[in-house]
Amino acid sequence: MRLAAYVDPENTITGLKQKGSVRLYDQIEDEWTEVADLSMDVNEAEDLEQLQSIIKDTVGMFGGCSVLIAEDMTGVMNAILESVGIKTWRSEGNVYDVLGYVASEEERELLESMAVAPEPLLQGSECAGKYHINLVETLKTYTKLNSREILLPFLMRGGYKSLEIICEHVPRWLESDAEKLNVTVHSKTLSKNGIRVIVVPKDGGNSACSSCAPSVPLSSCGGGSRRKGGCCG
Secondary structure, eight states: EEEEEOOOOEEEEOOOSSEEEEEEEEEETTTEEEEEEOOOOGGGSSSHHHHHHHHHHHHTTTTTEEEEEESSOOOOHHHHHHTTTTTTOOOOGGGGTHHHHHHHHHHHHHHHHHHSSOOOOSSSSSTTOOOOOEEHHHHSSSTOOOOHHHHHHHHHHHOOEEEEEEEEEEHHHHHHHHHHTEEEEEEEESSSEEEEEEEEETTOOOSSOOOSSSSSOOOOGOOOOOOOTTOOO
16 A cells, blocks of 8 residues: 655655645555655645645656545645545544554455445446446445545456446546556546546456356367356356
8 A cells, every 4th residue: 555645854744834745655565665865845836726726736646546635735735635535534543553554444444335335336247347337426426435445446456348438537547557457448528518438358358147248168068158257068
């Protein structure tokens, strides 16, 4: 897991308007390692547009991280971060005393969301393996969930050949995690407001239809054949 925190030179979590920087931390087994130190001086912003640019440019270097820990921030800053898929945690103290707790809570919340998150809908036959979800409408209905909590459980589980997502913008975490999820992500702006995103597994994916599995010879099936999932002699 990767987490981001706004800290001062002594690794103390501080507020976004204070002197400091955004540091990225990767968890390797039970140890946390700093992997990047990013500048994000919000005090340089002369207006809202500049503030958005400063924050978004920094978030663009998060590399799949979707959580930022800070002591405090304004409501506007929080709204900008949320708009690009970053969840914020307010905390204080030495960052290494906080990272483990935040990570465990994030994992717990993800597991809980997997039980309640709406599933993409199957389009056509199971063998086709094509799924669809209107993320814009889903987020309006499930207001306590974000795009990552809705989509990630499905993408991690697999069992699909393509997933069509209708959204307002391509989730930044999805682009960042595409290689880890072993998928390609294609997007196209629709004629009306919105974007169509198609996610395709690089290995071709697998549908839930067992009859689609290839046949292989099996002598114990009486010289017949067996599909991946049972004897078909």
